[in-house]
Amino acid sequence: MSETTALSTAGAVGTAAQPRFYLTREHHPENGTLLGFWLYLMSDCLVFACLFAIYGVLGRSFAAGPSGADLFELPLVALNTTFLLLSSITYGFAMLEMQRNRLRPTIAWLVVTGLLGLCFLSVELYEFAHLIHDGATPQRSAFLSSFFALVGTHGLHVTFGIVWLVTLMVQIGRRGFIPENKRRLMCLSMFWHFLDVVWIGVFTFVYLMGVLP
Amino acid sequence: MSAHDDTAVHGGHHDDHHHDAPGAPHSTFKGYMTGFVLSVILTAIPFWLVMGKVFDKSSTTALVILLFAAVQIVVHMIYFLHMNAKSEGGWTMLALIFTLVLVVITLSGSLWVMYHLNHNMMPGMMPGDIHTQP
Numbered sequence: 001m002s003e004t005t006a007l008s009t010a011g012a013v014g015t016a017a018q019p020r021f022y023l024t025r026e027h028h029p030e031n032g033t034l035l036g037f038w039l040y041l042m043s044d045c046l047v048f049a050c051l052f053a054i055y056g057v058l059g060r061s062f063a064a065g066p067s068g069a070d071l072f073e074l075p076l077v078a079l080n081t082t083f084l085l086l087s088s089i090t091y092g093f094a095m096l097e098m099q100r101n102r103l104r105p106t107i108a109w110l111v112v113t114g115l116l117g118l119c120f121l122s123v124e125l126y127e128f129a130h131l132i133h134d135g136a137t138p139q140r141s142a143f144l145s146s147f148f149a150l151v152g153t154h155g156l157h158v159t160f161g162i163v164w165l166v167t168l169m170v171q172i173g174r175r176g177f178i179p180e181n182k183r184r185l186m187c188l189s190m191f192w193h194f195l196d197v198v199w200i201g202v203f204t205f206v207y208l209m210g211v212l213p
Numbered sequence: 214m215s216a217h218d219d220t221a222v223h224g225g226h227h228d229d230h231h232h233d234a235p236g237a238p239h240s241t242f243k244g245y246m247t248g249f250v251l252s253v254i255l256t257a258i259p260f261w262l263v264m265g266k267v268f269d270k271s272s273t274t275a276l277v278i279l280l281f282a283a284v285q286i287v288v289h290m291i292y293f294l295h296m297n298a299k300s301e302g303g304w305t306m307l308a309l310i311f312t313l314v315l316v317v318i319t320l321s322g323s324l325w326v327m328y329h330l331n332h333n334m335m336p337g338m339m340p341g342d343i344h345t346q347p
Contacts, residue, residue: 035301042312049316053323078260085252088293092245099240193293197286200256204282208263212271 037187041194055146063141068210077207080123087116088196117162248292255285
């Protein structure tokens with residue numbers, strides 16, 4: 001009883017004395033999720049920066065083994081680059097359909113994106129299998145260790161991107177364009193385009209510069 | 214009440230069809246197509262430079278294709294990731310600049326230090342190091 005009186009007097013004093021000049025609730029910026037996801041992407045960028053630095057340092061340590069010029073097949077890399085670039089633009093089309101609130105075209109474009117991602121992965125796995133069959137395993141030289149670490153990490157990101165894509169397709173099919181699903185689609189959009197940005201670095205720094213004499 | 218406060222704060226510009234996702238980047242077909250066409254061009258030229266062996270010196274080729282990669286990354290950032298100085302009140306741009314500084318330090322620092330390390334630790338460079346070995 002004494003507590004309630006104390007509280008009420010305190011409250012009366014607080015409201016009656018003077019107006020307040022501070023926010024009574026915590027201020028959340030709009031779309032905090034998108035900003036947070038962007039920060040995650042930036043930290044992921046640092047992971048790739050470290051892997052690129054390792055490749056930059058060790059990329060010419062062949063240990064009398066095969067070099068990039070012996071191993072890399074540029075037409076295959078060009079094909080892979082095409083797949084990833086096309087998947088970027090088809091994801092963009094899916095986002096445009098989402099803005100118009102059209103469910104079926106969105107899912108159709110997401111399916112195309114996923115298939116292009118799978119094409120990219122299968123070409124990359126074919127390349128890896130080919131290298132390992134030829135004896136160019138990660139254990140062969142420092143160059144190959146850093147190559148497999150960098151390109152493999154990127155491939156792993158694409159794999160999880162596809163898992164995320166399938167999950168979101170199921171979510172959209174079940175619940176439609178609720179705000180949560182739109183937010184998730186926007187996060188995956190950033191992730192997917194970010195992977196394409198990393199791939200620009202990979203095909204330039206690893207493949208194209210690797211075959212230069 | 215809180216909703217009214219928010220709209221009052223963001224009353225500067227009104228977007229007609231984004232009430233469910235405020236602050237979301239507004240992407241257009243034209244923007245995506247511009248980015249795509251630019252990316253195709255900026256990808257095709259480096260592949261042509263390397264596969265066609267256009268330049269005699271490989272250092273020239275390396276420099277040029279690195280330049281093309283940098284330009285293409287900027288194109289992707291603008292047209293696909295919708296980066297600008299205004300999104301999220303400038304915080305995405307600030308995070309990006311901070312990350313770029315770290316990336317440049319990581320890459321150039323590693324290459325610079327390890328190059329000189331390799332250069333200076335060649336066998337036989339240290340005077341009398343064979344005798345000091347246990």
